[in-house]
Amino acid sequence: MSVIPLKGGPAREAELLAAVLDVMRETGDDRLTPDAFVAWARASKQTVYRRWPSKAELVVAAFVNAVSEVPAAPDTGSLREDLIILLDDLLRELAELGDIVASLLGELRRNPDLAAAMDERYIAARRRSVLDVFERAAARGELAADADIELLCQLAPATVFFRAMISRERVDRDLTRRLVDRVVIPLAGKPANTV
Amino acid sequence: MSVIPLKGGPAREAELLAAVLDVMRETGDDRLTPDAFVAWARASKQTVYRRWPSKAELVVAAFVNAVSEVPAAPDTGSLREDLIILLDDLLRELAELGDIVASLLGELRRNPDLAAAMDERYIAARRRSVLDVFERAAARGELAADADIELLCQLAPATVFFRAMISRERVDRDLTRRLVDRVVIPLAGKPANTV
Amino acid sequence: MSVIPLKGGPAREAELLAAVLDVMRETGDDRLTPDAFVAWARASKQTVYRRWPSKAELVVAAFVNAVSEVPAAPDTGSLREDLIILLDDLLRELAELGDIVASLLGELRRNPDLAAAMDERYIAARRRSVLDVFERAAARGELAADADIELLCQLAPATVFFRAMISRERVDRDLTRRLVDRVVIPLAGKPANTV
Amino acid sequence: MSVIPLKGGPAREAELLAAVLDVMRETGDDRLTPDAFVAWARASKQTVYRRWPSKAELVVAAFVNAVSEVPAAPDTGSLREDLIILLDDLLRELAELGDIVASLLGELRRNPDLAAAMDERYIAARRRSVLDVFERAAARGELAADADIELLCQLAPATVFFRAMISRERVDRDLTRRLVDRVVIPLAGKPANTV
DNA sequence: TCATAAGCGAGACGGTACGTCGTGTCTTACG
DNA sequence: CGTAAGACACGACGTACCGTCTCGCTTATGA
Numbered sequence: 001m002s003v004i005p006l007k008g009g010p011a012r013e014a015e016l017l018a019a020v021l022d023v024m025r026e027t028g029d030d031r032l033t034p035d036a037f038v039a040w041a042r043a044s045k046q047t048v049y050r051r052w053p054s055k056a057e058l059v060v061a062a063f064v065n066a067v068s069e070v071p072a073a074p075d076t077g078s079l080r081e082d083l084i085i086l087l088d089d090l091l092r093e094l095a096e097l098g099d100i101v102a103s104l105l106g107e108l109r110r111n112p113d114l115a116a117a118m119d120e121r122y123i124a125a126r127r128r129s130v131l132d133v134f135e136r137a138a139a140r141g142e143l144a145a146d147a148d149i150e151l152l153c154q155l156a157p158a159t160v161f162f163r164a165m166i167s168r169e170r171v172d173r174d175l176t177r178r179l180v181d182r183v184v185i186p187l188a189g190k191p192a193n194t195v
Numbered sequence: 196m197s198v199i200p201l202k203g204g205p206a207r208e209a210e211l212l213a214a215v216l217d218v219m220r221e222t223g224d225d226r227l228t229p230d231a232f233v234a235w236a237r238a239s240k241q242t243v244y245r246r247w248p249s250k251a252e253l254v255v256a257a258f259v260n261a262v263s264e265v266p267a268a269p270d271t272g273s274l275r276e277d278l279i280i281l282l283d284d285l286l287r288e289l290a291e292l293g294d295i296v297a298s299l300l301g302e303l304r305r306n307p308d309l310a311a312a313m314d315e316r317y318i319a320a321r322r323r324s325v326l327d328v329f330e331r332a333a334a335r336g337e338l339a340a341d342a343d344i345e346l347l348c349q350l351a352p353a354t355v356f357f358r359a360m361i362s363r364e365r366v367d368r369d370l371t372r373r374l375v376d377r378v379v380i381p382l383a384g385k386p387a388n389t390v
Numbered sequence: 391m392s393v394i395p396l397k398g399g400p401a402r403e404a405e406l407l408a409a410v411l412d413v414m415r416e417t418g419d420d421r422l423t424p425d426a427f428v429a430w431a432r433a434s435k436q437t438v439y440r441r442w443p444s445k446a447e448l449v450v451a452a453f454v455n456a457v458s459e460v461p462a463a464p465d466t467g468s469l470r471e472d473l474i475i476l477l478d479d480l481l482r483e484l485a486e487l488g489d490i491v492a493s494l495l496g497e498l499r500r501n502p503d504l505a506a507a508m509d510e511r512y513i514a515a516r517r518r519s520v521l522d523v524f525e526r527a528a529a530r531g532e533l534a535a536d537a538d539i540e541l542l543c544q545l546a547p548a549t550v551f552f553r554a555m556i557s558r559e560r561v562d563r564d565l566t567r568r569l570v571d572r573v574v575i576p577l578a579g580k581p582a583n584t585v
Numbered sequence: 586m587s588v589i590p591l592k593g594g595p596a597r598e599a600e601l602l603a604a605v606l607d608v609m610r611e612t613g614d615d616r617l618t619p620d621a622f623v624a625w626a627r628a629s630k631q632t633v634y635r636r637w638p639s640k641a642e643l644v645v646a647a648f649v650n651a652v653s654e655v656p657a658a659p660d661t662g663s664l665r666e667d668l669i670i671l672l673d674d675l676l677r678e679l680a681e682l683g684d685i686v687a688s689l690l691g692e693l694r695r696n697p698d699l700a701a702a703m704d705e706r707y708i709a710a711r712r713r714s715v716l717d718v719f720e721r722a723a724a725r726g727e728l729a730a731d732a733d734i735e736l737l738c739q740l741a742p743a744t745v746f747f748r749a750m751i752s753r754e755r756v757d758r759d760l761t762r763r764l765v766d767r768v769v770i771p772l773a774g775k776p777a778n779t780v
Numbered sequence: 781t782c783a784t785a786a787g788c789g790a791g792a793c794g795g796t797a798c799g800t801c802g803t804g805t806c807t808t809a810c811g
Numbered sequence: 812c813g814t815a816a817g818a819c820a821c822g823a824c825g826t827a828c829c830g831t832c833t834c835g836c837t838t839a840t841g842a
Contacts, residue, residue: 012788031305034829035791044789049830099304105360106298115363123362148377154357155350155378161361162353165300167318168310182343183350186382204807204818228797239820244799402814421695423802425817434815439804489694495750496688505753513752538767545740545768548747552739555690556746557708558700572733573740576772594792594833618823629794634825 013051016041020062024100032059056107060114063100064121067093073129079137079188080180086130087156087176094164094171102165127153137188147188156184208246211236215257219295227254251302255309258295259316262288268324274332274383275375281325282351282371289359289366297360322348332383342383351379403441406431410452414490422449446497450504453490454511457483463519469527469578470570476520477546477566484554484561492555517543527578537578546574598636601626605647609685617644641692645699648685649706652678658714664722664773665765671715672741672761679749679756687750712738722773732773741769 019041024032026040034055038045052058070093074085094101108115130153137143156179163169214236219227221235229250233240247253265288269280289296303310325348332338351374358364409431414422416430424445428435442448460483464475484491498505520543527533546569553559604626609617611625619640623630637643655678659670679686693700715738722728741764748754 033827035827038789038791042789044787045791045830046832047788050787053830055829099301101361102304103301105300106294108363109294109297119363127362148373151354151373151377154354154362158354158357159346159349162349162356165360166296166356167322167349168303168314178343178346182346183378183382187378207819229799230797233820237820239818240799240822241801242819245818248799250798424804425802428815428817432815434813435804435817436806437814440813443804445803489691491751492694493691495690496684498753499684499687509753517752538763541744541763541767544744544747544752549736549739549743551751552743552746555750556686557712557739558693558704568733568736572736573768573772577768597793619825620823623794627794629792630796630825631827632793635792638825640824 012047014065016043016048016051017058017062017065019043020058021066021097021100056104056111056114057117059100059104060118063097063104064118066097067122068125073132075133075136077140079133079140079142080185082133082136083130083156083180083184084176086126086133087160087179088173090126090157090160091171091173091176094160098164105165126157130157134188143188149188152184152188155187156180159183207238207242209260211238211243211246212253212257212260214238215253216261216292216295251299251306251309252312254295254299255303255313258292258299259312261292262317263320268327270328270331272335274328274335274337275380277328277331278325278351278375278379279371281328282355282374283368285321285352285355286366286368286371289355293359300360321352325349325352329383338383344383347379347383350382351375354378402437404455406433406438406441407448407452407455409433410449411456411487411490446494446501446504447507449490449494450498450508453487453494454508456487457512458515463522465523465526467530469523469530469532470575472523472526473520473546473570473574474566476516476523477550477569478563480516480547480550481561481563481566484550488554495555516547520547524578533578539578542574542578545577546570549573597628597632599650601628601633601636602643602647602650604628605643606651606682606685641689641696641699642702644685644689645693645703648682648689649702651682652707653710658717660718660721662725664718664725664727665770667718667721668715668741668765668769669761671718672745672764673758675711675742675745676756676758676761679745683749690750711742715739715742719773728773734773737769737773740772741765744768 020032020037023037023040027036032055034045034048037043038048041048048058052061070089074082076082076085104114104118108118131149134143134149134153138149143149156176159179160171160176163171163175215227215232218232218235222231227250229240229243232238233243236243243253247256265284269277271277271280299309299313303313326344329338329344329348333344338344351371354374355366355371358370359366410422410427413427413430417426422445424435424438427433427448428438431438438448442451460479464472466472466475494504494508498508521539524533524539524543528539533539546566549569550561550566553561553565605617605622608622608625612621617640619630619633622628623633626633633643637646655674659667661667661670689699689703693703716734719728719734719738723732723734728734741761744764745756745761748760749756
């Protein structure tokens with residue numbers, strides 16, 4: 001019946017995860033129904049559910065697969081430049097995958113396993129990148145000794161997320177620069193007047 | 196059949212909205228089914244759907260109804276105290292209604308009307324409170340002339356939301372105080388006294 | 391609000407019953423919903439339900455009201471002519487009100503009160519007419535002494551009803567004449583060969 | 586979750602149709618609700634609605650399924666005996682399924698597809714049986730040459746239906762014998778032996 | 781070379797949520 | 812008090828969604 005032989009094995013896995021995003025883009029947003037998905041991917045329900053035991057797990061897997069290709073933390077030698085690069089990356093991500101994140105938040109809240117996977121494979125990874133940037137800046141002596149790095153590294157991403165997810169305000173490169181130049185750098189840097 | 200006469204009119208509306216949260220608390224989280232709800236509230240589907248054309252609209256209405264009772268912005272005479280009060284209020288709200296917000300974010304993203312209602316009745320109202328606090332502080336001369344108030348007033352709530360909704364980190368009074376003392380006040384305050 | 395003063399009293403009753411048939415004719419068939427009815431009749435639910443405790447009772451009342459205007463049994467002096475007149479009357483009735491009868495049969499079957507009302511005010515009345523005709527024929531000596539009048543008087547109406555209600559076959563004046571000339575008269579009349 | 590595997594395919598179809606009558610018998614009469622039915626049959630709404638697009642179609646299908654098992658027309662060699670067997674069969678059917686027929690008549694009247702199915706699978710099949718009986722009688726020379734067979738074969742069933750459905754009079758074996766002996770046989774038989 | 785198993789596409793299925801519609805009761809305001 | 816207007820409780824009805832299961836086919840691997 002099928003003229004095109006269908007692949008199996010791990011290659012299929014990536015293909016299916018990519019199909020998740022394709023269907024979401026196609027149909028507009030996060031309205032991904034199993035039937036629509038398997039029809040689009042020419043897959044069987046069994047093939048999908050064998051790998052990911054629920055739709056939420058599938059979507060999380062597709063999401064972390066999509067964002068896992070982002071390169072390592074930048075290292076321009078400047079805290080400001082590194083932060084801007086990271087935040088602009090986040091901007092792009094949310095523009096493309098924000099719908100998925102939003103649709104997952106409810107599910108994550110009541111599924112600890114899923115939340116753990118999302119945290120480990122996405123949140124923690126990004127946090128690591130930001131911390132790397134800050135640690136390099138500290139090594140370069142760009143940071144105040146008493147800077148609350150844990151809080152500092154969260155302020156800008158939190159604000160970007162807040163505006164993208166909750167308050168639905170505009171999020172653009174102007175915002176990321178304001179955050180870096182008026183919030184993070186002033187709080188992180190050695191105060192000029194103490195020199 | 197019914198021995199207890201049931202209320203009608205606008206009084207019923209508030210009763211129904213309160214019932215939404217009751218059922219959600221009862222059943223654990225956002226699993227509010229129309230049948231369970233009308234059974235709990237001794238209401239008819241029509242009675243509900245006449246007022247709110249979908250479950251999402253009902254839940255949003257219940258949410259904004261629940262948070263609309265919060266009193267006006269605090270005015271202790273101190274920016275720091277005012278901010279701490281506001282953030283601790285936010286803390287309480289998210290502890291109680293965070294599940295609802297999380298479960299709504301996906302829906303809000305694809306329903307502009309719903310997002311508008313949520314923004315107008317919740318986000319914008321809270322923003323107004325924070326802005327009031329900052330404006331009073333400015334009037335008292337507590338703020339630097341060039342402070343980016345729009346950004347400043349968003350940093351702390353955004354971080355609280357981020358940790359409560361996305362990164363699922365602990366959110367407590369210690370956090371709100373760190374945010375005020377190490378982020379908002381340092382960025383807002385006049386650097387005059389350090390000269 | 392209403393510029394036209396609305397009637398009350400028994401006159402309204404007949405008006406409402408007539409409205410039942412009007413709405414049924416308007417909307418095609420027996421799909422009579424209480425809301426549609428009261429809107430059409432500019433009446434209140436209470437006004438209707440005070441008089442007829444259920445939709446079925448209302449429809450039965452409207453039906454018997456509609457068919458109660460049929461004149462008395464014919465008396466042409468000829469059994470054949472009388473029967474044809476009666477059957478053609480039945481034909482007209484079913485053409486106009488057959489939908490109502492059909493839609494009522496299920497309800498009548500499980501509502502003895504309704505069935506009794508229908509029987510008394512419609513079935514029995516018609517039966518009386520047919521029996522009258524037969525009795526006059528018997529008085530004229532047109533009937534065989536051993537004719538099973540009870541059965542005879544039912545054959546033709548039963549066949550008309552069967553074709554109109556159950557087998558949905560064509561029912562016309564040709565059929566009524568066949569019934570009279572080939573069934574009822576041969577069975578009722580004195581057999582020619584016995585003369 | 587389900588430990589007992591459930592059948593699929595065409596076997597399920599007959600099972601479901603049988604369940605319709607079971608539930609109807611259980612709940613008394615035609616009060617068949619989709620929810621009660623699927624619960625009783627351990628079926629899904631989709632499973633039912635995929636096959637029969639409405640409750641009415643389901644009930645009609647269950648009815649014709651139930652009556653389609655009736656054996657072929659009797660052939661005792663005697664028109665009278667054959668007719669009595671057929672009418673007594675009809676009697677049993679109406680005693681068991683009369684409620685269903687009555688509750689369907691309204692729906693059949695406004696749904697031509699349903700009426701066609703009912704006619705083809707029930708009415709026409711029964712008519713064929715009666716015609717067979719008459720044709721065999723004609724072949725045996727039991728019928729008058731000018732007998733209106735089309736009408737004749739309808740008289741007795743019509744009367745049985747009329748009394749069972751419309752006039753709600755008693756329908757028993759005495760009636761069927763009266764119909765055969767005083768109506769059908771006298772009208773059908775050759776008058777030769779009376780000469 | 782053939783058979784035995786494992787993965788797959790296809791899709792029916794059980795279960796449940798969701799929103800619409802029909803029926804009869806009740807309340808409110810008006811005449 | 813009876814009425815018009817219409818909100819309401821109750822429950823039937825049909826659609827959509829999620830995850831499980833079965834069937835037959837293809838493809839690898841084993842004898």
